[in-house]
Amino acid sequence: MATLLQxxxxxxxxxAVRALRxxxxxxxEGEVHALLGGNGAGKSTLIKVITGxxxxxxxxxxxxxxxxxxxxxxxxxxxxxxxxxQQPALFPDLSVAENIALRLEKTSPLHTIGxxxxxxxxxxxxxxxxxxxxxxxxxxxxxxxxxQLVEIACALGAGARVVIMDEPxxxxxxxxxxxxxxxxxxxRAHGVGVIYISHRLEEIFALADRVTVLRDGESVGxxxxxxxxxxxxxxxxxxxxxxxxxxxxxxxxxxxxLTLKKVxxxxxxxxxxxxxxxxxxxxxxxxxxxxxxTELARIxxxxxxxxxxxxxxxxxxxxxxxxxxxxxxGIAYVPEDRRRxxxxxxxxxxxxxxxxxxxxxxxxTWLRSAAERQLxxxxxxxxxxxxxxxxxxxxxxxxxxxxxxxxxxxLATKPKVLILDEPTQGVDVGAKSEIYKIIRHLAAxxxxxxxxxxxxxxxxxxxxxxxxxRGGTIVAEFARGAGAHEVMAAALGQKKEAx
Amino acid sequence: MLRRFSRTGFQxxxxxxxxxxxxxxxxxxxxxxxxxYSREISVAIVLALLLLVMAIAAPAFYEPQPLLSRLAREAPxxxxxxxxxxxxxxxxxxxSIGSIFALCGVxxxxxxxxxxxxxxxxxxxxxxxxxxxxxxxxxxxxxxxxSIVVTLATMVILREGLRWKQQGAFINLPDAWQWFGLSQxxxxxxxxxxxxxxxxxxxxxxxxxxxxxxxxxxGSNAEAARxxxxxxxxxxxAVFVFMGAxxxxxxxxxxxxxxxxxxxxxxGLELKAIAAAVVGGVAVSGGRGNLWGVFVGVLxxxxxxxxxxxxxxxxxxxKAIQGAIILLAVIFDGLRNRRSTN
Numbered sequence: 001m002a003t004l005l006q007x008x009x010x011x012x013x014x015x016a017v018r019a020l021r022x023x024x025x026x027x028x029e030g031e032v033h034a035l036l037g038g039n040g041a042g043k044s045t046l047i048k049v050i051t052g053x054x055x056x057x058x059x060x061x062x063x064x065x066x067x068x069x070x071x072x073x074x075x076x077x078x079x080x081x082x083x084x085x086q087q088p089a090l091f092p093d094l095s096v097a098e099n100i101a102l103r104l105e106k107t108s109p110l111h112t113i114g115x116x117x118x119x120x121x122x123x124x125x126x127x128x129x130x131x132x133x134x135x136x137x138x139x140x141x142x143x144x145x146x147x148q149l150v151e152i153a154c155a156l157g158a159g160a161r162v163v164i165m166d167e168p169x170x171x172x173x174x175x176x177x178x179x180x181x182x183x184x185x186x187x188r189a190h191g192v193g194v195i196y197i198s199h200r201l202e203e204i205f206a207l208a209d210r211v212t213v214l215r216d217g218e219s220v221g222x223x224x225x226x227x228x229x230x231x232x233x234x235x236x237x238x239x240x241x242x243x244x245x246x247x248x249x250x251x252x253x254x255x256x257x258l259t260l261k262k263v264x265x266x267x268x269x270x271x272x273x274x275x276x277x278x279x280x281x282x283x284x285x286x287x288x289x290x291x292x293x294t295e296l297a298r299i300x301x302x303x304x305x306x307x308x309x310x311x312x313x314x315x316x317x318x319x320x321x322x323x324x325x326x327x328x329x330g331i332a333y334v335p336e337d338r339r340r341x342x343x344x345x346x347x348x349x350x351x352x353x354x355x356x357x358x359x360x361x362x363x364x365t366w367l368r369s370a371a372e373r374q375l376x377x378x379x380x381x382x383x384x385x386x387x388x389x390x391x392x393x394x395x396x397x398x399x400x401x402x403x404x405x406x407x408x409x410x411l412a413t414k415p416k417v418l419i420l421d422e423p424t425q426g427v428d429v430g431a432k433s434e435i436y437k438i439i440r441h442l443a444a445x446x447x448x449x450x451x452x453x454x455x456x457x458x459x460x461x462x463x464x465x466x467x468x469x470r471g472g473t474i475v476a477e478f479a480r481g482a483g484a485h486e487v488m489a490a491a492l493g494q495k496k497e498a499x
Numbered sequence: 500m501l502r503r504f505s506r507t508g509f510q511x512x513x514x515x516x517x518x519x520x521x522x523x524x525x526x527x528x529x530x531x532x533x534x535x536y537s538r539e540i541s542v543a544i545v546l547a548l549l550l551l552v553m554a555i556a557a558p559a560f561y562e563p564q565p566l567l568s569r570l571a572r573e574a575p576x577x578x579x580x581x582x583x584x585x586x587x588x589x590x591x592x593x594x595s596i597g598s599i600f601a602l603c604g605v606x607x608x609x610x611x612x613x614x615x616x617x618x619x620x621x622x623x624x625x626x627x628x629x630x631x632x633x634x635x636x637x638x639x640x641x642x643x644x645x646s647i648v649v650t651l652a653t654m655v656i657l658r659e660g661l662r663w664k665q666q667g668a669f670i671n672l673p674d675a676w677q678w679f680g681l682s683q684x685x686x687x688x689x690x691x692x693x694x695x696x697x698x699x700x701x702x703x704x705x706x707x708x709x710x711x712x713x714x715x716x717x718g719s720n721a722e723a724a725r726x727x728x729x730x731x732x733x734x735x736x737a738v739f740v741f742m743g744a745x746x747x748x749x750x751x752x753x754x755x756x757x758x759x760x761x762x763x764x765x766x767g768l769e770l771k772a773i774a775a776a777v778v779g780g781v782a783v784s785g786g787r788g789n790l791w792g793v794f795v796g797v798l799x800x801x802x803x804x805x806x807x808x809x810x811x812x813x814x815x816x817x818k819a820i821q822g823a824i825i826l827l828a829v830i831f832d833g834l835r836n837r838r839s840t841n
Contacts, residue, residue, distance in 0.1 A: 301726075303726075323725060323726060323727075323728050324728050324730070327728045333726065335726055340720070340722065340723070341720075341722055341723050341726050342723060342726075343723070344716060344719045344720045344723050344724070344786075345719070345720075346715075346719045346720075346786045346787060347715060347716065347719055347786070351712060351715075351716070355712075355716060355724075355727040355728075355729075356727045356728050358709050358712055358713075359713075359724075359727050359728035359729045360728060361709050362709065363708065363709050363710035363713060363737075364708060364709070364710060365708065365709045366707055366708060367707055367708065367709055367712060369707070391535075409727065
């Protein structure tokens with residue numbers, strides 16, 4: 001068997017964040033190689049390096065035995081690498097045949113289109129993977145798995161030798177999964193190498209030949225699936241013990257601040273949430289991407305209001321219909337995507353800091369700039385923000401400092417419940433531990449904190465209680481001191497109810 | 500109230516007073532004003548150079564009476580430009596302002612002709628402008644339609660409706676209306692003063708009132724603003740209403756300058772106003788701009804035509820030069836953005 005793809009000591013950093021730290025990986029001909037790892041372990045970065053979307057900082061890539069330097073997306077495609085993303089990137093208004101043709105044909109804009117040839121080739125390719133899709137159908141009329149099959153057909157048509165599948169089954173039904181598995185096995189039988197990324201361990205055991213586990217940007221090991229079991233995989237994913245950068249819990253939780261009873265929202269796929277949040281307590285919300293954690297936060301903040309169950313604040317049932325009513329009830333939400341949803345880059349740090357207080361006041365109110373400046377300076381000092389000054393634009397700050405300003409914005413509203421969504425994503429280690437101290441300090445002052453995080457050590461280190469979400473609901477609860485693999489197992493759906 | 504804590508220790512309690520203004524690090528300095536307003540300053544320098552050239556080459560440019568007339572004629576443009584600048588700050592655009600301006604002018608003429616008192620006419624005309632603006636705003640904010648398309652449609656509808664109604668006929672104004680009943684000189688000064696006071700007030704408001712902050716926030720990042728508790732759609736609606744009201748006010752300041760109301764007035768006003776805003780540093784992509792910059796932009800574009808006349812250059816060049824200025828302004832922005840993203 002020939003090696004289709006070989007990576008040696010690949011490293012890739014984004015600013016201070018080291019996404020890949022010397023990863024080696026090999027894909028053989030006719031192999032399904034599963035790639036496993038927690039959120040942020042480096043899977044996506046590795047894929048983007050292989051597809052040429054990211055240039056690697058260091059290391060070596062060999063494709064088909066040849067060393068390739070300066071891999072670009074076009075080059076990767078030409079060398080037979082195809083990637084099928086969770087959300088297929090097709091043109092919805094064009095037919096299946098046209099979509100396939102757009103990927104495969106390389107003609108000048110003035111070339112006459114061979115409509116009949118396009119049609120027959122599309123039919124051929126779809127037939128080869130056993131898909132019953134009309135090549136003339138518009139892509140928008142196809143279901144998600146059908147669109148994935150079209151993507152696979154494109155990959156085959158391009159003569160792909162390496163097919164990367166990024167969580168292909170995330171949105172598929174059981175039946176569709178089986179169809180997809182059959183296609184994958186068929187690809188393998190034809191000598192194609194498949195890199196298969198999935199969070200579902202049972203799939204990996206059903207489909208893969210080998211599995212490589214990534215953790216913190218490093219490869220923890222590659223094993224044949226026959227030589228390994230689920231418990232071992234979870235252990236590999238979890239790895240190191242909780243580091244000492246987390247401040248100790250000190251406070252006993254106080255009165256109940258937020259209670260959810262059977263809360264759900266059809267639109268966001270969240271259902272049956274029972275939850276209690278007490279003053280002075282940090283509750284970690286763990287789970288995999290797509291488990292419904294951010295969706296729950298958006299319900300609590302009124303972005304997608306709940307349509308079932310009851311939300312109580314301080315013992316009183318309330319309706320949260322929009323962000324303004326959430327804020328009026330003392331709920332603050334620091335969103336996940338700082339650049340898009342948090343700090344406004346063009347506006348000054350001062351304006352960003354006071355945004356949520358000012359949002360509540362009458363438009364004709366005179367903003368007293370001296371008071372605003374003082375408040376901002378206070379936060380800059382208290383939170384240890386490294387900034388040129390209150391008037392510097394938000395975009396001039398580093399990631400960690402932007403996060404502190406996003407936090408300051410909400411602290412300025414003096415909230416009772418603070419929801420943090422991935423508070424340390426993309427933040428360097430030093431700023432991380434500062435943010436942890438701030439969060440712990442806020443809890444000690446009586447704030448109820450709900451912390452969504454995909455960083456398992458962070459959840460374990462910071463939380464007084466840990467809730468695990470899966471499939472839009474809470475599936476497990478752990479007290480402080482729970483083991484990492486119990487939490488990971490619950491997130492992966494291995495054990496139903498754990499103490 | 501959350502207790503304060505210092506960076507090094509969490510002893511709680513308020514920090515000692517002397518640390519209030521103490522910087523957390525030595526870098527703490529206000530962001531460089533020259534850099535922040537580099538765009539406005541460079542346009543002002545261009546304007547100053549032009550004025551200097553005129554002072555040397557054609558001192559007749561500064562003869563008081565023609566200069567006063569020219570400035571008075573630009574007063575409505577300044578007001579409309581301020582309005583559209585605010586619309587652009589909120590990341591929308593309004594190209595129906597020329598038509599609203601014309602319609603408001605005709606309404607003023609008709610109402611004045613039927614003997615309404617001056618104050619009542621002014622109030623009603625501004626209100627009509629606001630209602631027309633609300634129509635735009637409701638379509639943009641309520642149905643989330645792109646503002647360029649909505650206001651293109653209302654621009655054509657209002658303009659053609661007016662043409663059908665008036666058939667191009669001018670409306671005679673009562674004599675008492677010319678220059679608000681003042682002397683020509685007094686009237687011109689009044690118009691200029693009105694426009695400048697409004698500019699100063701709006702410039703102050705956009706910086707110091709919460710409403711101004713809302714505009715910039717929504718124009719910079721509407722989703723982030725919503726997550727901070729703002730109501731972007733109401734803010735969008737409000738800015739269109741305000742734009743309409745300003746167009747009505749500008750129409751009044753225009754109408755009093757001549758004995759008759761021209762139903763075709765304001766043709767091309769939207770382009771003039773948007774061009775002035777762009778030259779003055781307002782970003783079409785929203786969230787950036789300053790009304791004093793718009794002021795300089797209006798002055799610069801307004802100077803081109805008379806400057807050409809006094810320098811004995813054919814007036815055909817006016818539009819080409821205006822176009823070149825706009826292009827240069829946008830190129831300047833493009834280069835600066837590229838530098839700052841690198």
